[in-house]
Amino acid sequence: MKERHFYSSKIKSLILLIISCVFTFGLSYIDFKDENIFIIGILSLGITLFSFGILYSILLLVRTEPLLTVTDKQIIVYNVLRKPTFIRFDEVILFFIVDMRHCGIKTSSYICVIMNQPKKNPNVLDKVSTTVFPQLKGIRYSIQTDISNVKAKVLLELLNSRIRPYSLLDMENKF
Incomplete structure (x- = not known):
């Protein structure tokens, strides 16, 4: 691809x-x-x-460079003021959409990434947030879809189609 x-x-x-x-x-x-x-x-x-x-x-x-690049092996998230973030598909368990709402009105949309391994050196905020909200333990990255030129559901389908081959390979290795 x-x-x-x-x-x-x-x-x-x-x-x-x-x-x-x-x-x-x-x-x-x-x-x-x-x-x-x-x-x-x-x-x-x-x-x-x-x-x-x-x-x-x-x-x-x-800006002339993309905000997000999806390859066969990884996602590259280009931030406006920081270095790009690389997320490898073989380290991802799943993607899901989170809509931020205020008074019932959707204000922003994110795609959260749940990773296989937790962060190696968690900071104080990570430790406190996983203590208060244990369901956030594997979430290490989020991709904001509001400022990009793509719908969140379309991007989610594309990302899930890319992690499916890696999850099938992982299942074969377990048996």
């Missing part, structure tokens, strides 16, 4: 840019003279966060 590349959605990035610009410029034109220090701090935080939203959406708009 050949490699499949998934790029960022330029329309979603443009919408993010427009919304961030409107809020940043709208918040910057508010008169701070009569406000107390708490309101000034909150407005300054809002301006800062929406300014980072402008930078992030510009990075997504001018």
